[in-house]
Amino acid sequence: MDYVLKAEALTKMYGHHKALDNFSMHIPKGAIYGLVGKNGAGKTTLLRLICGLQEATSGDYTLYGVSSRKHEILNARKEMGAVIETPAIYLDMSATDNLKGQYRILGIRSFDTIPELLKMVGLENTGRKKARNFSLGMRQRLGIAIALVGNPRFLVLDEPINGLDPQGIIEMRQLLLNLNQQYGITILVSSHILDELSRLATHYGFIDNGKMIKEISASDLENSFRKSVRIEVTDGKALAAVLEQTGQPYKILAPNVIEVYNRVNISHLTADLEKYQCDVLSIQDREENLENYYVNLIGGISHE
Incomplete structure (x- = not known):
């Protein structure tokens, strides 16, 4: 099977505390992978590691077959977009201007694809409206649009539906399904809202106390119910x-x-x-x- 991300014996220590403990993970290409675990289980620590925001104490992971210990991992991460914890957006700027800022950071000179990106996340009609006047769901979708700048093939999301109202949850679900099915983007989504996750995920990983307890496909999971x-x-x-x-x-x-x-x-x-x-x-x-x-x-x- 072709895996976008593989983690083997991954461990992260904070002093004497093991946030990740000999952790393993396998995310197939084209999957919507639901990472399930209670608060403090190690979900956000894992996401920060694979995004390069922190380094593992021991063990390794590969992204598109590239080891995290190799310099080439920097290029592999360019194929990944992420929204960790809260979206990194400028509240005094419009959706378009927020995207222009990200384009400049990545060295993309042309803004021609911004309208398409806004349409992809359902923000094409926001005009000059500032992000501070967006609903929480709109801000989340803008964060995802920023993560999608540069056409990444892998999207990492930390609790994307947390705090959303029912309509916002529906819109986020439809967006993620569309990104996966129409654009072929592999998605890793961490969430504690299990009922909603069950409507999205094709694969699951259950994490507890920093350990991977079980990985299973949605079809095998349903058969085991x-x-x-x-x-x-x-x-x-x-x-x-x-x-x-x-x-x-x-x-x-x-x-x-x-x-x-x-x-x-x-x-x-x-x-x-x-x-x-x-x-x-x-x-x-x-x-x-x-x-x-x-x-x-x-x-x-x-x-x-």
Whole structure:
């Protein structure tokens, strides 16, 4: 597989604290890679390392096959755009003038592509409006536009939807999907809003205490989700007795509500419950989601 970014045994120390601990990562070309972890897990430290804002204590990573220990990594990073923590924008300048500033920093003399870039992020109609008068979502999109100056093939985003209202979240989601699907940009996005991340990501990496706990594709993750049936009855003890007799795995959620972790033959179940004069009140098919998976995954790891 062709990887844009690979990290092996990456460690970052701050005094005696290991922000990253023998960390590994593999981001395929063309992916939207969701980096999942709680605050303090090491997400931002990782992003700062790969953007060249800090150096690793030990270990290595490669960007487009170029080792971070080689001088050529500087050229490889030119193929990467990033928004770490908050967008670096000038509030007293328009979107166009902010982009012109970035063009000058990168030594790009022609501003001909600015209108296209503004259209790409949905800011083509902002005119001379200053960034201080933008909504938070507009500022985030301007930050991404600045990161896209120079046509990078890899985009790194740290919590891009944090603090956005529902409309801003939808606009950001559509923007990232468009950048990935229409322009072929590989995206690494760190986020703790797991429901939204599940609508975007093609691959996931779960980080905890500076360690990569698990990497998995979205398709494999969906296939691994545990399916269940939630059943509410008039007599929970009767339902438990029937499930025990048939060997079904289950969990009691409330006195008359039980979660069954297997396919249930409703006809047979209701017939068996009739013997106990127990009625079925409701049946709901349920499926594990990203948040459940993450909690079970991290909760199952021993932290020493």
